[in-house]
Amino acid sequence: MVTPPESYAARLEIDYPEKLDRFTTFFRLIWIIPISIVVSSLTAGVVFATLLMIVFRQRYPRWWFDFAREYTRFVARVVAYCCLLTDQYPSTVDEQSVHLEIDYPDVERDLNRWLPLVKWLLAIPHFIALFVLGFIGFFVWVIAWFAILFTGRYPRALFDYLVGVNRWGLRVAAYVTLLVTDQYPPFSLK
Secondary structure, three states, X not given: OOOOHHHOOXXXXXXXXXXXXXXXXXXXXHHOHHHHHHHHHHHHHHHHHHHHHHHHHOOOOHHHHHHHHHHHHHHHHHHHHHOOOOOOOOOOOOOOOEEEEEOOOOHHHXXXXXXXXXXXXXXXXXXXXXXXXXXXXXXHHHHHHXXXXXXXXXXXXXXXXXXHHHHHHHHHHHHHOOOOOOOOOOOOOO
Protein backbone atom coordinates (compact mmCIF):
# COMPACT_ATOMS: atom_id res chain seq x y z
CA MET A 1 0.00 0.00 0.00
CA VAL A 2 1.37 3.42 -0.96
CA THR A 3 1.24 6.12 1.71
CA PRO A 4 0.12 9.53 0.47
CA PRO A 5 2.96 12.05 1.09
CA GLU A 6 0.70 14.34 3.15
CA SER A 7 0.05 11.53 5.67
CA TYR A 8 3.70 10.49 6.01
CA ALA A 9 5.38 10.58 9.45
CA ALA A 10 7.45 13.67 8.51
CA ARG A 11 6.00 16.76 6.86
CA LEU A 12 7.59 20.03 5.72
CA GLU A 13 6.09 23.32 4.58
CA ILE A 14 7.92 26.58 3.97
CA ASP A 15 6.10 29.90 3.66
CA TYR A 16 6.57 31.56 0.29
CA PRO A 17 8.34 34.93 0.75
CA GLU A 18 6.77 37.87 -1.07
CA LYS A 19 10.02 39.83 -1.12
CA LEU A 20 13.61 38.84 -0.39
CA ASP A 21 16.58 40.99 0.59
CA ARG A 22 19.05 41.31 -2.29
CA PHE A 23 21.98 42.14 -0.02
CA THR A 24 21.66 39.08 2.23
CA THR A 25 21.04 36.92 -0.83
CA PHE A 26 24.28 38.11 -2.42
CA PHE A 27 26.36 37.11 0.64
CA ARG A 28 24.36 34.01 1.65
CA LEU A 29 27.11 31.45 1.07
CA ILE A 30 29.47 33.36 3.36
CA TRP A 31 26.89 33.90 6.12
CA ILE A 32 25.87 30.24 6.13
CA ILE A 33 29.38 28.97 7.01
CA PRO A 34 29.25 29.33 10.85
CA ILE A 35 25.85 27.72 11.23
CA SER A 36 26.79 24.93 8.79
CA ILE A 37 29.74 24.02 11.00
CA VAL A 38 27.41 23.63 13.99
CA VAL A 39 24.95 21.48 12.03
CA SER A 40 27.57 19.20 10.51
CA SER A 41 29.28 18.61 13.85
CA LEU A 42 26.10 17.30 15.54
CA THR A 43 24.35 15.31 12.83
CA ALA A 44 26.32 12.04 13.01
CA GLY A 45 25.94 11.86 16.81
CA VAL A 46 22.16 12.26 16.67
CA VAL A 47 21.81 9.57 13.99
CA PHE A 48 24.14 7.07 15.68
CA ALA A 49 22.58 7.46 19.13
CA THR A 50 19.07 6.96 17.73
CA LEU A 51 20.17 3.80 15.89
CA LEU A 52 21.76 2.34 19.03
CA MET A 53 18.68 3.04 21.19
CA ILE A 54 16.31 1.33 18.78
CA VAL A 55 18.46 -1.68 17.88
CA PHE A 56 19.80 -2.55 21.33
CA ARG A 57 17.09 -1.30 23.68
CA GLN A 58 14.06 -1.07 21.37
CA ARG A 59 13.37 2.33 22.89
CA TYR A 60 12.94 5.84 21.51
CA PRO A 61 12.65 7.96 24.66
CA ARG A 62 10.33 10.91 24.27
CA TRP A 63 13.03 13.34 25.43
CA TRP A 64 15.42 12.04 22.76
CA PHE A 65 12.73 12.20 20.08
CA ASP A 66 11.95 15.80 21.11
CA PHE A 67 15.65 16.68 20.84
CA ALA A 68 16.00 14.95 17.45
CA ARG A 69 12.83 16.65 16.16
CA GLU A 70 13.97 20.10 17.29
CA TYR A 71 17.42 19.49 15.85
CA THR A 72 15.83 18.42 12.55
CA ARG A 73 13.70 21.57 12.57
CA PHE A 74 16.84 23.62 13.08
CA VAL A 75 18.58 21.81 10.20
CA ALA A 76 15.53 22.47 8.01
CA ARG A 77 15.78 26.20 8.81
CA VAL A 78 19.50 26.16 7.94
CA VAL A 79 18.80 24.39 4.63
CA ALA A 80 15.95 26.77 3.83
CA TYR A 81 18.25 29.73 4.50
CA CYS A 82 20.99 28.22 2.35
CA CYS A 83 18.53 27.51 -0.47
CA LEU A 84 17.41 31.17 -0.35
CA LEU A 85 13.89 30.07 0.65
CA THR A 86 13.91 32.55 3.53
CA ASP A 87 15.86 35.64 4.57
CA GLN A 88 15.65 34.86 8.28
CA TYR A 89 18.96 33.65 9.71
CA PRO A 90 18.27 30.22 11.27
CA SER A 91 17.02 30.44 14.82
CA THR A 92 17.63 27.75 17.38
CA VAL A 93 14.30 28.43 19.10
CA ASP A 94 11.78 29.98 16.71
CA GLU A 95 9.88 28.13 13.98
CA GLN A 96 10.28 31.10 11.61
CA SER A 97 8.80 30.36 8.17
CA VAL A 98 9.80 26.68 8.15
CA HIS A 99 7.12 24.32 9.48
CA LEU A 100 8.26 20.76 10.12
CA GLU A 101 6.28 18.06 11.89
CA ILE A 102 7.41 14.56 12.79
CA ASP A 103 5.15 11.97 14.41
CA TYR A 104 6.39 10.24 17.56
CA PRO A 105 6.65 6.48 16.93
CA ASP A 106 5.46 3.68 19.15
CA VAL A 107 8.70 1.71 18.88
CA GLU A 108 7.42 -1.67 20.02
CA ARG A 109 4.33 -1.56 17.80
CA ASP A 110 5.38 0.54 14.79
CA LEU A 111 9.10 -0.11 14.33
CA ASN A 112 11.02 -3.27 13.53
CA ARG A 113 13.98 -3.51 15.88
CA TRP A 114 16.43 -4.78 13.24
CA LEU A 115 15.26 -2.85 10.18
CA PRO A 116 17.42 0.23 11.02
CA LEU A 117 20.47 -1.86 10.16
CA VAL A 118 19.36 -2.21 6.52
CA LYS A 119 17.19 0.83 5.88
CA TRP A 120 20.09 2.64 4.25
CA LEU A 121 20.28 -0.20 1.69
CA LEU A 122 16.56 -0.07 1.03
CA ALA A 123 16.77 3.69 0.52
CA ILE A 124 19.41 3.53 -2.24
CA PRO A 125 16.81 4.31 -4.96
CA HIS A 126 15.88 7.42 -2.96
CA PHE A 127 19.53 8.42 -2.60
CA ILE A 128 19.98 8.16 -6.37
CA ALA A 129 16.81 10.14 -7.07
CA LEU A 130 17.76 12.79 -4.50
CA PHE A 131 21.25 13.06 -5.98
CA VAL A 132 19.76 13.77 -9.42
CA LEU A 133 17.18 16.17 -7.98
CA GLY A 134 19.88 17.89 -5.94
CA PHE A 135 22.08 18.27 -9.03
CA ILE A 136 19.18 19.90 -10.84
CA GLY A 137 18.48 21.85 -7.64
CA PHE A 138 21.93 23.43 -7.81
CA PHE A 139 21.07 24.99 -11.18
CA VAL A 140 17.65 26.00 -9.87
CA TRP A 141 19.41 27.66 -6.91
CA VAL A 142 21.77 29.59 -9.22
CA ILE A 143 18.87 30.80 -11.38
CA ALA A 144 16.90 31.76 -8.25
CA TRP A 145 19.94 33.61 -6.86
CA PHE A 146 20.15 35.78 -9.98
CA ALA A 147 16.36 36.26 -10.04
CA ILE A 148 16.39 37.46 -6.42
CA LEU A 149 19.35 39.77 -7.04
CA PHE A 150 17.60 41.41 -10.00
CA THR A 151 13.95 41.33 -8.92
CA GLY A 152 13.94 40.71 -5.15
CA ARG A 153 11.51 37.82 -5.73
CA TYR A 154 11.86 34.04 -5.79
CA PRO A 155 10.21 32.56 -8.91
CA ARG A 156 7.37 30.44 -7.53
CA ALA A 157 8.10 27.33 -9.65
CA LEU A 158 11.74 27.30 -8.54
CA PHE A 159 10.71 27.83 -4.92
CA ASP A 160 8.23 24.94 -5.09
CA TYR A 161 10.85 22.67 -6.68
CA LEU A 162 13.45 23.26 -3.94
CA VAL A 163 10.84 22.92 -1.18
CA GLY A 164 9.73 19.64 -2.79
CA VAL A 165 13.29 18.29 -2.89
CA ASN A 166 13.76 19.23 0.77
CA ARG A 167 10.42 17.61 1.64
CA TRP A 168 11.46 14.39 -0.12
CA GLY A 169 14.82 14.47 1.66
CA LEU A 170 13.06 14.89 5.01
CA ARG A 171 10.87 11.83 4.39
CA VAL A 172 13.94 9.77 3.53
CA ALA A 173 15.69 11.08 6.65
CA ALA A 174 12.63 10.13 8.75
CA TYR A 175 12.95 6.59 7.39
CA VAL A 176 16.75 6.15 7.39
CA THR A 177 18.29 8.42 10.03
CA LEU A 178 15.56 9.68 12.37
CA LEU A 179 14.06 6.18 12.39
CA VAL A 180 10.53 7.34 13.21
CA THR A 181 8.79 5.12 10.67
CA ASP A 182 9.14 1.83 8.84
CA GLN A 183 6.87 3.01 6.01
CA TYR A 184 8.91 3.31 2.85
CA PRO A 185 9.00 6.97 1.75
CA PRO A 186 7.03 7.95 -1.35
CA PHE A 187 8.84 9.13 -4.48
CA SER A 188 7.22 12.54 -4.54
CA LEU A 189 8.00 16.24 -4.30
CA LYS A 190 4.53 16.90 -2.85
